[in-house]
Amino acid sequence: MPARLFFRSGLTERYRGLREVLEDWAQNEGQKAEGKVILVKPNCVSAKVRLASTHAEAVRATLEVLSQLRPKRLILGEGSSEDTLRAFENFGYLFWAEKFGAEVLDLNTDEFEIRYIYNSQGQRIPVKIAKTALYSFRVSLAKPKTHDTVIVTLGIKNLVVGAIQKPDKPKIHQGYPATNLNIALLARELAPHLSLVDGFEGMEGEGPVEGSPVFHGFALAGSDPVAVDAAAARLMGFDPREVGYLVFCARLGLGTLGEREWEILGGPLEAAIKKYRPHPTYEEQRRWELLGTELSGKL
Numbered sequence: 321m322p323a324r325l326f327f328r329s330g331l332t333e334r335y336r337g338l339r340e341v342l343e344d345w346a347q348n349e350g351q352k353a354e355g356k357v358i359l360v361k362p363n364c365v366s367a368k369v370r371l372a373s374t375h376a377e378a379v380r381a382t383l384e385v386l387s388q389l390r391p392k393r394l395i396l397g398e399g400s401s402e403d404t405l406r407a408f409e410n411f412g413y414l415f416w417a418e419k420f421g422a423e424v425l426d427l428n429t430d431e432f433e434i435r436y437i438y439n440s441q442g443q444r445i446p447v448k449i450a451k452t453a454l455y456s457f458r459v460s461l462a463k464p465k466t467h468d469t470v471i472v473t474l475g476i477k478n479l480v481v482g483a484i485q486k487p488d489k490p491k492i493h494q495g496y497p498a499t500n501l502n503i504a505l506l507a508r509e510l511a512p513h514l515s516l517v518d519g520f521e522g523m524e525g526e527g528p529v530e531g532s533p534v535f536h537g538f539a540l541a542g543s544d545p546v547a548v549d550a551a552a553a554r555l556m557g558f559d560p561r562e563v564g565y566l567v568f569c570a571r572l573g574l575g576t577l578g579e580r581e582w583e584i585l586g587g588p589l590e591a592a593i594k595k596y597r598p599h600p601t602y603e604e605q606r607r608w609e610l611l612g613t614e615l616s617g618k619l
Contacts, residue, residue: 524556
């Protein structure tokens with residue numbers, strides 16, 4: 321069965337577009353989340369830069385629709401590399417969390433379990449992972465941004481890196497091959513069950529924090545996290561096969577990378593593609609293959 325992607329383009333309003341794709345998903349696949357503990361994970365890589373972070377209207381749409389699925393608990397949680405709760409306050413999330421009965425959680429202070437990733441020499445190193453992220457129905461609420469290490473950051477990376485607690489979070493950055501591998505290996509337990517990409521406004525250039533805005537006007541949702549991220553990368557003008565962690569996730573069986581394996585509901589992608597200016601280190605970032613490195617054979 322093909323991966324279903326729920327898509328809208330040509331949007332003039334962020335909230336309405338995201339709500340529409342969420343409602344489409346809920347009508348078709350929402351039973352997957354009913355009665356469960358649902359973790360909604362926004363992207364707050366910065367507590368101050370609004371463009372780098374999930375918009376409050378995206379949080380509003382997501383909590384509104386998911387609250388109707390009778391969850392056991394609805395949690396708005398993030399493990400920011402800065403100050404999670406300050407970010408939630410600064411960006412206006414707390415109002416919507418209260419309105420829709422969502423608990424607020426700093427994943428950096430959650431109980432944790434140890435998982436292992438690799439350093440650039442192929443040695444296993446431990447990281448603390450928030451337990452709520454491991455054992456919830458995970459919803460990633462990301463935005464399309466270029467990145468300084470892995471070309472693009474979207475739903476999978478948002479959830480995986482956010483679940484790593486401080487001060488272990490920087491350990492995932494071990495050079496291009498190891499970083500891409502580590503994201504994929506952790507995604508075996510942390511991949512989103514529902515990925516949402518708020519493409520109303522993206523970021524190009526020196527992302528994920530210091531880039532420039534791109535008005536794009538799309539919303540995308542789906543239960544196949546690889547397909548959602550691959551489709552979003554395509555919409556940004558990138559070939560998803562040059563994004564290392566997406567290739568590794570597909571090799572691990574976490575989702576589908578090729579468009580022939582997708583069913584896109586809401587219109588074709590082609591008319592909505594907008595070429596994002598890549599990060600200045602883009603060419604170096606493409607060198608993520610494991611062959612010839614200490615990581616060869618680790619996948």
